Amino acid sequence: MPRWALFLPFALIVALAGLFGWRQGWLVANVSETEVIAAYAERYLADRRAAGTGPGAPSDCRARPAPEGAGWLVVICGSEPHDPARHYTYYVNRFGGLERQVGPEGG
Numbered sequence: 001m002p003r004w005a006l007f008l009p010f011a012l013i014v015a016l017a018g019l020f021g022w023r024q025g026w027l028v029a030n031v032s033e034t035e036v037i038a039a040y041a042e043r044y045l046a047d048r049r050a051a052g053t054g055p056g057a058p059s060d061c062r063a064r065p066a067p068e069g070a071g072w073l074v075v076i077c078g079s080e081p082h083d084p085a086r087h088y089t090y091y092v093n094r095f096g097g098l099e100r101q102v103g104p105e106g107g
């Protein structure tokens with residue numbers, strides 16, 4: 001067996017890992033604000049059901065840019081007038097992940 005053939009499995013693993021990493025980076029880099037707001041609106045509805053505070057609506061959610069150093073977006077969910085038992089605030093990082101939750105369950 002030629003010597004280069006011994007390194008072929010290793011080269012294949014490295015190439016697949018690179019392709020997987022590139023794909024994950026592409027997906028993360030293309031997360032839009034709309035997708036994040038929709039995802040956290042669904043989480044808000046689930047949080048409301050879990051807390052037993054009645055039904056909410058996805059239209060109760062809105063977002064604004066996060067303060068400097070606090071992530072990417074702040075998704076604020078809750079109907080008006082403000083009710084601390086039914087308002088949730090989600091601090092979201094650039095990758096769409098939750099950094100911090102403020103509300104009845106998240107503190």
